[in-house]
Amino acid sequence: MKQYASGLTGERQAEAYLAEQGMVCIARRYRGWDGEIDLICRDGETLVMVEVKYRPTASRGVGLSAVTPDKRRRLVHAAQAYLAEQELTDTPVRFDVVEITSDGVCHIRNAF
Numbered sequence: 001m002k003q004y005a006s007g008l009t010g011e012r013q014a015e016a017y018l019a020e021q022g023m024v025c026i027a028r029r030y031r032g033w034d035g036e037i038d039l040i041c042r043d044g045e046t047l048v049m050v051e052v053k054y055r056p057t058a059s060r061g062v063g064l065s066a067v068t069p070d071k072r073r074r075l076v077h078a079a080q081a082y083l084a085e086q087e088l089t090d091t092p093v094r095f096d097v098v099e100i101t102s103d104g105v106c107h108i109r110n111a112f
Contacts, residue, residue: 010054011038014098017105023048032081035074040082046092049079051111053099064099064108072112 015025018041027040039050051067075095083089097111 014052032078034077
């Protein structure tokens with residue numbers, strides 16, 4: 001339960017940061033058949049699938065290393081499910097990672 005609450009804290013911080021960057025969150029914790037997307041945002045015409053890594057006591061880069069090839073595969077599958085459900089298959093999409101650590105926020109656009 002503590003890890004779940006910590007994850008929600010990180011996602012709220014990431015959402016606030018992304019809103020400051022001009023993005024609009026349209027879905028949170030979307031569950032597809034093979035994975036979960038923490039935040040789905042609009043950045044202009046582009047849908048942004050956001051993986052949030054919250055490591056409040058770690059230094060920069062620790063959370064980013066957790067976005068493994070298997071995790072990326074699951075994110076892509078979840079994104080495909082979301083796009084099909086919402087009939088948005090012709091919409092431009094990108095995958096971002098937002099890492100929140102004691103060093104601050106690190107936002108990687110087009111992470112993969």
